[in-house]
Amino acid sequence: MSVPDTSQEKSFAVAAKRHFRDADFLRGDARLPAADHLYGFAAECATKSLLLRFTEVSMGPKDGEQKPSAKPWALHPEDSDRIIEFGHVNELIREVKLLAHGRAGAPLHAALEGDLRAFKKWHVKYRYSDGGYAQQETVERRRGAAHNILALHEQALLEGRIP
Numbered sequence: 001m002s003v004p005d006t007s008q009e010k011s012f013a014v015a016a017k018r019h020f021r022d023a024d025f026l027r028g029d030a031r032l033p034a035a036d037h038l039y040g041f042a043a044e045c046a047t048k049s050l051l052l053r054f055t056e057v058s059m060g061p062k063d064g065e066q067k068p069s070a071k072p073w074a075l076h077p078e079d080s081d082r083i084i085e086f087g088h089v090n091e092l093i094r095e096v097k098l099l100a101h102g103r104a105g106a107p108l109h110a111a112l113e114g115d116l117r118a119f120k121k122w123h124v125k126y127r128y129s130d131g132g133y134a135q136q137e138t139v140e141r142r143r144g145a146a147h148n149i150l151a152l153h154e155q156a157l158l159e160g161r162i163p
Contacts, residue, residue: 008059008072009048009052009053010049012045012046012048012049012052013045013046013157015041015042015045016041016042016043016049016150017042019039019041019042020039020042020146020150022038023035023036023037023038023146024143027139027143032131032135032136032139033129033131033133033134034131035134035139035143036134036138036139036142037126037127039142039143039146040088040089040090040124040142041089043116043119043142043145043146043149043150044088044089046146046149046150046152047086047092047116047149048072050112050152050153050156050162051072051074051086051096051099053156053157054107054108054156054161055074055099056074056075057072057073057086058072058073058074059072059073069085071085071086071087072086073085073086074099076098077098084098088122088123089116089122090123092112092119093112093113093116093119093120096108107161107162108162111162115145115146115148115149115152116145117145118141118144118145119142122142
């Protein structure tokens with residue numbers, strides 16, 4: 001596994017906070033579809049930052065490639081010939097669960113599982129929709145989940161481990 005890319009980990013951390021603040025602003029202006037979308041990106045970015053800092057996930061080049069990866073990735077814990085790529089927030093629950101089989105991934109999976117479930121039906125393609133899916137209750141649930149993930153991120157950075 002390659003050396004962790006701390007610059008990308010920090011970029012994800014900064015982006016998580018920015019997306020969350022922007023989502024809160026839009027939520028306050030009753031622009032729920034855009035707010036919901038950004039809460040998803042905030043949760044995704046904070047989760048990817050945690051993955052890069054506290055697990056074997058990397059942004060480095062994959063075997064045989066020259067350039068750094070566009071997505072965080074890790075070797076599959078049960079099949080080292082397979083790679084897990086960490087995509088959008090709605091996919092992360094499945095991908096982080098795969099890491100739960102490894103020692104470093106188990107605490108992160110346990111800490112994130114409940115909050116990531118709030119984004120199970122979130123999808124990046126909704127940016128092209130009419131926004132009818134973004135009901136107040138859904139947005140509030142996802143805001144709470146994103147807030148919890150960002151709080152976990154901050155606590156993990158302070159403690160140097162997943163609580």
